[in-house]
Amino acid sequence: MDAYDRADAARTEPLRTADERATLVTFLDHQRATFVMKCAGLTTEQLRARPLAPSALSLLGLARHLAEVERGWFRNVLADEAVPGYWKRPDGSFSEFDVEDADPEEAFAVWRGECEHARQLVAATESLGFVGHYRGSTGADGDDAYSLRWILTHMIEEYARHNGHADLLREHLDGRTGE
Known part of the structure; x- marks a missing residue:
């Protein structure tokens, strides 16, 4: 079984009556699991396919992009680790x-590793109000500040948007639709 086709694609519903942190964390994990579900059962060729010309979007590209997004927001902004991206041109x-x-095996392993590292960083961060910094942005002081609350909300939005893309890609690949 491939790394992107594992049984952990099963989703759990976000908590409905929890505190703010648990609600945000479970919504993000739900979105992550939704992405895995969109990719499950496809061949390498299907994951690489770009069925919505002229767009360059593919499910594998989205997996690699989401790994970079996880890495950027949680490691670099929240934890100030200043680690480089995985996939860069010369x-x-x-x-x-x-x-x-x-x-695909590498991409999904990297993505899963970044998701797990992000979970650990979030669990170790005491307050949703904790502020991390995006270094080198266009802010007046050379960096922009983001709370953990903002980062989690943004990540939910990021996944929701890309899960919409993934839904369209999957429908064009094999007709499978749905949440």
């Missing part, structure tokens, strides 16, 4: 959507 630009020779 000129330094991101290449997560360049999937012609990309390995």
Whole structure:
């Protein structure tokens, strides 16, 4: 069984009566699991496919992109780790959507690792009000501040948007639709 086709694609519903942190965390995990569900059961060729021309979107590209997003927001902004991206071109630009020779096993292993690291960082951060910094942005002081609350909310939005993309890609690949 492939790394992106494991039984952990089963989703649990977000908590409905929990505190703010648990609600945000379970919504994010629900969105992560939804993405895995969209990719489950596909071949390498299907994961690499770009069925919505002229768009360069593919499910494998989205997996690589989401790994970069997890890494960027949680490691670099929240934890100030300043780690580089995984997939870059020689000129330094991101290449997560360049999937012609990309390995799904590697991409999903990296993504899962980043999700797990993010969970650990969130669990270790005491307050949703904790502020991390995006270094080198266009802010007046050279960096922009983001609370953990904002980062979690943004990540839910990021996954929800890309899960919509994934739904369209999957429907074009094999007709499968749905949440």
